[in-house]
Amino acid sequence: MDGQTAKRVTMTDVGRMAGVSQVTVSRALSDPSKVSPDTLRKIREAIEATGFVPNAIAGALASNRSRLVTALVPSITNIVYSSFIRSFSERLRDAGYQLLLSETGFDPEEEQALITAHLSRRPDAMLLTGIHHSAQSRRQLLGAGIPVVEVWDMTDTPIDLCVGFSHAGAAQRVADFVLEAGYPQAATVTAADERAGRRRQAFAKRFEAETGVPVPEAGVDGAASIAAGRAALTALIEREGFARGPIFCSSDQLAHGVLIEARSRGLRVPGDVAVIGFGDQDFARDLDPALTTVRVDRDRLGQVAADAVLARLDGGPPPDPVTDLGFEIIRRASF
Amino acid sequence: MDGQTAKRVTMTDVGRMAGVSQVTVSRALSDPSKVSPDTLRKIREAIEATGFVPNAIAGALASNRSRLVTALVPSITNIVYSSFIRSFSERLRDAGYQLLLSETGFDPEEEQALITAHLSRRPDAMLLTGIHHSAQSRRQLLGAGIPVVEVWDMTDTPIDLCVGFSHAGAAQRVADFVLEAGYPQAATVTAADERAGRRRQAFAKRFEAETGVPVPEAGVDGAASIAAGRAALTALIEREGFARGPIFCSSDQLAHGVLIEARSRGLRVPGDVAVIGFGDQDFARDLDPALTTVRVDRDRLGQVAADAVLARLDGGPPPDPVTDLGFEIIRRASF
């Protein structure tokens, strides 16, 4: 049982035991119909007896197909990302691919390093969160000659494929939504992530263009949490002099914090302060008051991204390079 | 730019351009000190010029080390698991390993299939959630001769390493906690996962042993959600005739739902119904009333698991086979 030195069983070993050559074992595994029923049985017995597990590394090297897809997300503990990763990997698994996953922590340099590291595994395809990548990364990705999906954002010029929605578009629609409700002023609570920043900007721009009233902002460092949302509302009130009106938050987490802080300050929601989140997470509908938010179909995003990749991989008709999944404003009691 | 047919740059290409052999390129990458400064420079230039990305697959096959660690969790969208995966993978990445992650969906058969699939990638180590694995899986794992950490549970007889806590122990402590507070009766709300079931059982056993009063249960099918928690409290009240007392929930999600349903029924918390969750998630302290729950240090779990694996891998002093991280009951206003 000397673990480290343990000789792994190979196809050659299995073949020897079954009285056939290594290639026949390979065939029995990849396409049983090409092997006679009798030898197939013997091979299966030998596999069973030896506990043979095929070596995918050797297979990948020889065939130039790794059956591996890699993905990069900002954070795996954030349900927004983990949910589309789940539907993405599920569909890929059904097609025989496995998922190598890493976290960039929203850091562009880290992303670049990880892209190189992932590419060294010779994946058959790759998923990236977002559309901004370093020039070197783009070059490497293009050079790899594999399908690449950029998700959770929108662009006309993807590296290869793009599945997502427009953050600026969503934020503008939220601004219009707020304007239509007749509010003369509004504020934002925004996490320190580039896409959230773009939403904040698009929201403020539209709102200010229509009303001429500046939109105060509370930024959030670190992870978007309830505590951060509470602190943000405090900052808006105490530092920005924000008294009343709607607050567009960059995530439901932050919005939840804003709701809690508002309640603890005796503010009425939506009477004094109206709250809009982003993401439509599970809990949004169950908060009190229920949270108005922006919904993006993340399950679908993962599926569509996987389908696009698989279409590339299967060599069938080429998939749409760009898919805009859109978004939906879900109006609930908090607004 | 014919993607699929694109010839990837190899060490041989780089060597040719730098005027050295392929082996020298390999050395320049793995141990620069073994190469003269001058050729090192030339090699670096050639790498830069060609955009060479090493083929980790070939490297793994030749060296019999994949620098890959794989992990199996029940669900990646559940923060309970994703949080220790994050700290686990972070530490491993610092040590030069990458993480291949799959979801079992709490399904033992799926787990067995995935273990085989993962093993075929020849990982250098593997993380499993839980301590119950099929006989075949154990055999394969043992045969692989690699470090294996089982986490999020406790056993005296791990396959190799174990880092976690005792679910039965935690549930008993919760029962004692409830008994000490003098409650004559209690109920449970439990998701359909084996560990949650074990907690429910240990809790009920202890409580019934002390009081002689049976502990009514509401089970939950599907994912633990706020909606499921609400439905569970409804079931407890309407089907089990549960009127008042503490409710031990198998997750904070479910507890959150119970809190919301209790409020909507006009029940006072903790006056009529006291609520105890499990997990101490972010939002637990910010609910109203704040949630009493059981905390397990998941970040630490991932770190300790990674350290144990790395200790095995580095061939230094052998790590403790079993690490009990314990747990902590966090008393807040809901109890």
Next chain:
DNA sequence: TTGTAGGCGTTATCAG
């Protein structure tokens, strides 16, 4: 239906 030969791109081992 089965087998032989060659090669995938590295690393390990020896020589020089």
Next chain:
DNA sequence: CTGATAACGCCTACAA
């Protein structure tokens, strides 16, 4: 310090 040469375990021809 550098270079041959032989694996690593499998897959893709091609042949029998």
